[in-house]
Amino acid sequence: MSGHATFEPKNPALKWFESRLPLVGLIHSSFIAYPTPRNLNYWWTFGGILSLMLVCQILSGVVLVMHYTPHVTLAFDSVEHIMRDVSYGWLIRYIHANGASMFFIAVYIHMFRGLYYGSYKAPREVLWILGVIIYLLMMATGFMGYVLPWGQMSFWGATVITNLFSAFPVVGPTIVEWLWGGFAVDNPTLNRFFSLHYLLPFMIAGVVVLHIWALHIAGQNNPTGVEPKTPKDTVPFTPYATIKDAFGMVCFLIFFAWFVFYIPNYLGHADNYIPANPLVTPAHIVPEWYYLPFYAMLRSVPDKLGGVLTMFSAIIVLFFVPWLDTSKVRSAAYRPLYRQFFWIWVAACIGLGWLGSKPAEGGYVIAGRVLTVYYFVHFLIILPLLGLFEKPKQVPASITEAVLAKGKTAASPATTA
Amino acid sequence: MNMRFASLRSFTLAALTAATMLAGTGTSFAQDAHATPKPPRESWTFAGPFGHFDRAQVQRGFQVFREVCSSCHAAHLFAFRNLAQKGGPEFSEAQAKTVAESFKVQDGPNDAGDMFERPGRLSDRWPSPFPNEQAARASNGGAYPPDFSVLAKARTYEVGFPGFLFDIVRQYQEQGPDYIHALLNGYKDPPEGFKVPEGGHYNEFFPGHSIKMPPPLSADQVTYTDGSPQTVEQYSRDVAAFMMWLAEPHLEERKRIGFMSMIFLIVFAGLLYFTKKKIWRNVEH
Numbered sequence: 001m002s003g004h005a006t007f008e009p010k011n012p013a014l015k016w017f018e019s020r021l022p023l024v025g026l027i028h029s030s031f032i033a034y035p036t037p038r039n040l041n042y043w044w045t046f047g048g049i050l051s052l053m054l055v056c057q058i059l060s061g062v063v064l065v066m067h068y069t070p071h072v073t074l075a076f077d078s079v080e081h082i083m084r085d086v087s088y089g090w091l092i093r094y095i096h097a098n099g100a101s102m103f104f105i106a107v108y109i110h111m112f113r114g115l116y117y118g119s120y121k122a123p124r125e126v127l128w129i130l131g132v133i134i135y136l137l138m139m140a141t142g143f144m145g146y147v148l149p150w151g152q153m154s155f156w157g158a159t160v161i162t163n164l165f166s167a168f169p170v171v172g173p174t175i176v177e178w179l180w181g182g183f184a185v186d187n188p189t190l191n192r193f194f195s196l197h198y199l200l201p202f203m204i205a206g207v208v209v210l211h212i213w214a215l216h217i218a219g220q221n222n223p224t225g226v227e228p229k230t231p232k233d234t235v236p237f238t239p240y241a242t243i244k245d246a247f248g249m250v251c252f253l254i255f256f257a258w259f260v261f262y263i264p265n266y267l268g269h270a271d272n273y274i275p276a277n278p279l280v281t282p283a284h285i286v287p288e289w290y291y292l293p294f295y296a297m298l299r300s301v302p303d304k305l306g307g308v309l310t311m312f313s314a315i316i317v318l319f320f321v322p323w324l325d326t327s328k329v330r331s332a333a334y335r336p337l338y339r340q341f342f343w344i345w346v347a348a349c350i351g352l353g354w355l356g357s358k359p360a361e362g363g364y365v366i367a368g369r370v371l372t373v374y375y376f377v378h379f380l381i382i383l384p385l386l387g388l389f390e391k392p393k394q395v396p397a398s399i400t401e402a403v404l405a406k407g408k409t410a411a412s413p414a415t416t417a
Numbered sequence: 418m419n420m421r422f423a424s425l426r427s428f429t430l431a432a433l434t435a436a437t438m439l440a441g442t443g444t445s446f447a448q449d450a451h452a453t454p455k456p457p458r459e460s461w462t463f464a465g466p467f468g469h470f471d472r473a474q475v476q477r478g479f480q481v482f483r484e485v486c487s488s489c490h491a492a493h494l495f496a497f498r499n500l501a502q503k504g505g506p507e508f509s510e511a512q513a514k515t516v517a518e519s520f521k522v523q524d525g526p527n528d529a530g531d532m533f534e535r536p537g538r539l540s541d542r543w544p545s546p547f548p549n550e551q552a553a554r555a556s557n558g559g560a561y562p563p564d565f566s567v568l569a570k571a572r573t574y575e576v577g578f579p580g581f582l583f584d585i586v587r588q589y590q591e592q593g594p595d596y597i598h599a600l601l602n603g604y605k606d607p608p609e610g611f612k613v614p615e616g617g618h619y620n621e622f623f624p625g626h627s628i629k630m631p632p633p634l635s636a637d638q639v640t641y642t643d644g645s646p647q648t649v650e651q652y653s654r655d656v657a658a659f660m661m662w663l664a665e666p667h668l669e670e671r672k673r674i675g676f677m678s679m680i681f682l683i684v685f686a687g688l689l690y691f692t693k694k695k696i697w698r699n700v701e702h
Contacts, residue, residue, distance in 0.1 A: 038700055038701075038702045039702050040702075077494065080494050080566065080567065083667070084494065084499075084666055084667075090667045090670075090671060091671070091674070094671075235700055239696050240696060240697065240700070243689065243692055243693045243696050243697075244693055244697075246689050246693075247686065247689040247690055247693050250682055250685050250686040250689055251686055253682055254679065254682045254683060254686060257675065257678050257679060257682060258585075258679075260675070261671055261672060261674065261675025261676075261678060261679070262466060262588045262590070262672065262675055263584075263585060263588050263589070263590050264590075264671070265570060265590060266584070266585065266590065270570060270571050270572060270573035270592070270593070271571065273567045273568075273570040273571035273664075274563075274571045283624070354578070403701050403702055404701060407701045
């Protein structure tokens, strides 16, 4: 990694330590001297926001565990004990519950940004794939966390999702019993979900370290999609990116606080304030909002195994995006056709999310099928073909040239801060 | 136990089928379930960013709960000490103690190994009207009167598009009390052709319209000492406010801390913005 300045300790004690473990030097080169493109816009602050959310979830989660009891007869009331009797327990729990949603909002923006600006293209394929792995781990963690309060949606959500695995031939039922730790969702299920819900965030943290490592090897992409060529194209991470990230984070925290303090139950389901009851099925079993697009895909296929495979494929396909996109140009800013298809695809994802919250019947199913097909057409047909047929706009020679041209004409779209 | 597993399994399968099966050729959207009207949005003192409970209203609501609802509905998370807690009805500690002592609570075993009864204390929970769910069902025509502890947060209705998006900005979180208020005022004669099942009562706002709970409130049933109108409308409004407090006892504190946090964050964001501008002033970007 080449930086603007290298770390040379003056203090003799620090010198002694650095020669044995260059820890401060690593931090210095990663978060202070690290060169970042000067033209990054605010969509690039979501990486920092996500790190903040991970820390926030782990800290609030560790405190919640001090008061939570993972047992089917006690879990619901222990959560209410946190809400009522633990000092600021309501605050910690609402931060954790809404924090999960905020984490997903941030990760979706982060992923959409990567797809828009072609951040997955060479040499950042591994960086992208690590990101998809983090996303998968987040989905598993979020799902298991939602089960812990042991309300009606916890129980029935767990029942529906674990039952998906029974669709696999031969081994399906065995896998499901193994997941349950018995013959139905019950106390063993709750206990293992609790254990895994505590484990997975630390695995996420581990993959995040790899993700940041890979990022610092390849360097950040930027809105032009042109690699930095001279030191003029970049600025040192501190203070430039640090202050911008800090501002982005605090703005995000305002949004977060709005939910925590004023509408803390907006993103949850009222049925989860009813204690789990295996004998009463809720009228509509709905997963949390961030799984809804996949839930819609699952229900769009008239065959159970087909639905499960479709749902998993929707995530698996993301791993191959670096190779499905054949265009030489990275940024959608210089790809007039891709830009349009990108937004159509975003609209399709939002549409699928809305359909996922609706009952699987009539017109909703037909719309769900159309959008599911489109989701895959986007990745498997449109992305490969666009690279061959699209005529990209003239890409600037360098980041600095793009920045200066914009400063002069002020005609380019408002993607910069 | 075997029976339980068997029924669990069949329910699991039913849920699975419901969740994964397609409606296939059906073209109509569900009609029955969606025919329930939306509860009207009432004006509550605890709504909005500066929401707080109306002490007198929550106290009246508690009176309705105590004299009417609690004969069938439990509230097992409701402790007598909550009555004197800040941010709720805010009875004096002496008043809360008096309420507690009006109940006999089973305690024990004592040194001789016997269970004994003693007057309630502040730390005790509100005694449930029935010893278990089966007893409650047996006395209520097979229906289980739901526990009141968090009921105001456990009831909602579908707002629909695009209203649900505006509710983020409007900070609408009063679905529960709105529904409870509407339900308590929703008893009517069934419309032409609607057959209310045996033991049911027609209610406009109850999903499916047939509710086992008979109309619980009637005018002048509870005697208010503060001159508030003794109508079903007023009773239902008061008890809904009480239930919201019971479900969310720290609501006032939450909104108060929320306001302080917002001020802090907005000022902090402003400072960061200008610092950022200053740092970047010589770098075109």
